Amino acid sequence: MRIIVDEAKCTGGGQCVLAAEEVFDQRDDDGVVVLLDPAPRADLHDAVREAAMLCPAAAIRIEETP
Known part of the structure; x- marks a missing residue:
């Protein structure tokens, strides 16, 4: 996972x-x-996905990596 804000x-x-x-x-x-x-790290991925979903401005983008 890679995060871009x-x-x-x-x-x-x-x-x-x-x-x-x-x-x-x-x-x-x-x-x-x-x-x-x-x-x-992998154990934080679900929390990061939730953060992106909750962002009212859609300022967080997630790139899933293999």
């Missing part, structure tokens, strides 16, 4: 952090998403 789309809702705090964070000044781990 579009900071320009991010509205700072924070749903990604709530779903996968080991993978996502937010900037203190404006709340925009910070990607902590673009290729998370």
Whole structure:
């Protein structure tokens, strides 16, 4: 799995952090998403998929890798 975030789309809702705090964070000044781990370990994949689904701005894209 590879994660790509579009900071320009991010509205700072924070749903990604709530779903996968080991993978996502937010900037203190404006709340925009910070990607902590673009290729998370397998046990975090479900949480990352949930974060992408919950993102109100669709700012998180997931590329599944074999």
